[in-house]
Amino acid sequence: MKRTALFVALMLAIVFAATIVNVNRAAGDDHANHKHQQQPQSQQQEKTPVVDGALTPDAIPDYAAQEIVLRILSSDTPDKIGDRKKAYLRIHGFDEDAQAALMLAAREYKRLVEPIERETDDIKNLNWPNPNSNARAKLKDLQRLKEQHIAGVTSDLNGRLETFRSLDKWTDHISNMVKRKTKGFASELPTKKIGFFRLLPDPFTAYAQAGGCDPTYVYTDALSDGYSMVYGYSSYSAGANNCGHEFYLTTQISHTGAPTASGTDYAIFNLDSGLGYYYDGYFLATTTVEGYCPVAVQTFPAGSNTDDVTVAATVEVKNLTASNVDVAPGDSITLYAEVKATEHATGSVTVGFGIDSNPAPVAVTGANNAVIGGLVNYMVTVSNTVTSSGPKKGPVTFYAGINSAPTGAIASGGQKTVTVCYGPKVMGNCPIQ
Numbered sequence: 001m002k003r004t005a006l007f008v009a010l011m012l013a014i015v016f017a018a019t020i021v022n023v024n025r026a027a028g029d030d031h032a033n034h035k036h037q038q039q040p041q042s043q044q045q046e047k048t049p050v051v052d053g054a055l056t057p058d059a060i061p062d063y064a065a066q067e068i069v070l071r072i073l074s075s076d077t078p079d080k081i082g083d084r085k086k087a088y089l090r091i092h093g094f095d096e097d098a099q100a101a102l103m104l105a106a107r108e109y110k111r112l113v114e115p116i117e118r119e120t121d122d123i124k125n126l127n128w129p130n131p132n133s134n135a136r137a138k139l140k141d142l143q144r145l146k147e148q149h150i151a152g153v154t155s156d157l158n159g160r161l162e163t164f165r166s167l168d169k170w171t172d173h174i175s176n177m178v179k180r181k182t183k184g185f186a187s188e189l190p191t192k193k194i195g196f197f198r199l200l201p202d203p204f205t206a207y208a209q210a211g212g213c214d215p216t217y218v219y220t221d222a223l224s225d226g227y228s229m230v231y232g233y234s235s236y237s238a239g240a241n242n243c244g245h246e247f248y249l250t251t252q253i254s255h256t257g258a259p260t261a262s263g264t265d266y267a268i269f270n271l272d273s274g275l276g277y278y279y280d281g282y283f284l285a286t287t288t289v290e291g292y293c294p295v296a297v298q299t300f301p302a303g304s305n306t307d308d309v310t311v312a313a314t315v316e317v318k319n320l321t322a323s324n325v326d327v328a329p330g331d332s333i334t335l336y337a338e339v340k341a342t343e344h345a346t347g348s349v350t351v352g353f354g355i356d357s358n359p360a361p362v363a364v365t366g367a368n369n370a371v372i373g374g375l376v377n378y379m380v381t382v383s384n385t386v387t388s389s390g391p392k393k394g395p396v397t398f399y400a401g402i403n404s405a406p407t408g409a410i411a412s413g414g415q416k417t418v419t420v421c422y423g424p425k426v427m428g429n430c431p432i433q
Helices: 002-033 062-073 084-091 096-127 133-163 167-181
Strands: 182-187 192-194 206-208 213-224 229-238 246-254 261-263 266-270 281-293 298-311 314-322 332-341 349-355 363-365 370-372 379-389 394-404 416-422
Touching (some): 062 096, 062 133, 062 167, 062 213, 084 096, 084 213, 084 229, 096 167, 133 167, 167 213, 182 298, 213 246, 213 281, 229 246, 229 261, 229 281, 229 298, 246 266, 314 394, 314 416, 332 349, 332 394, 332 416
Parallel strands (some): 213 298
Antiparallel strands (some): 182 213, 213 229, 246 261, 246 281, 261 266, 314 332, 332 379, 349 370, 349 394, 363 379, 394 416
């Protein structure tokens, strides 16, 4: 009797455990059909690249490098700064004609490739984790078709860029910039335990995994436009047989002593600290890519990459004003040069003043250099007084610029100008007399 009761209790426990497991399994299957209803669980682990473009750029396929750029330029992610896509091209040295050609190519790429990626996702959802030979053959066909489309788009693009004399710039960008900032990662589907009882020993238990998945190529690019913004761009290229059904990108830009800037396929770090100075120095952009797996109802690491950029310490004349812009002959005016510096540009700076008019309608004396030091607040105003002499009247344009920067910093921004009128204006104009 006791043995019977013990056996019944054991069987009830097994049935109860199996019920819980099957409920969980059903919940997981439901999530595979409604994967956007909740955030997938992530398996965080560091992946080692199987290809490093910095060492072997030729190991990065041409189509992957081209797709990486076309994906950046066709991204639908809302733009926080106006046009980050053209900023990418502008900073890399493409002129306006080349930018227009590349944006057109990106739109064509998106039109052709999006249906292929949707069909690829449908095949994986129906056949993973153990795709049969027909499913794998179809995925290979779709990948070949995508590569053909990319080749066609870039062929048309090359023709346009050759017309604008920018083809060499584009091919060099792909070979010596994009490929060298790209890493390739092996893609593996997370295992999923399959069997009648998944909480107890089961001789029929197996681990399902789609092997032989295509690699994921991950690109990171850190760029600076001077000392206004630092941009972090992230992109990827994944074959149709890649284990990821969807991909999630995270981009971060870090700088010592400053808040981290974050985004999805791009991030923007505003160099204006809001404290009266601009950040400078070393900035690190980090890209993390995760592939979504509906089989295991989770995301898995698909790859990561980093790139860095150094913003030089700089000083510049941001603005030049005059105490009066309508001056009688013989009067004096004061010029005010607003000097701005980045966080590590500390020390003395020399500001030079002069006359920009050519020829000058009046002779001006006193436009000498001024020296300031100890840029504690990184914002100073340098003044200089000039006095007219001679009988001539008319407009005079003064300039101010950095003659010498603090040690370790560079002068930036060129000269700023301001125009004043010596003599009375006639109907709002300042005629030369």
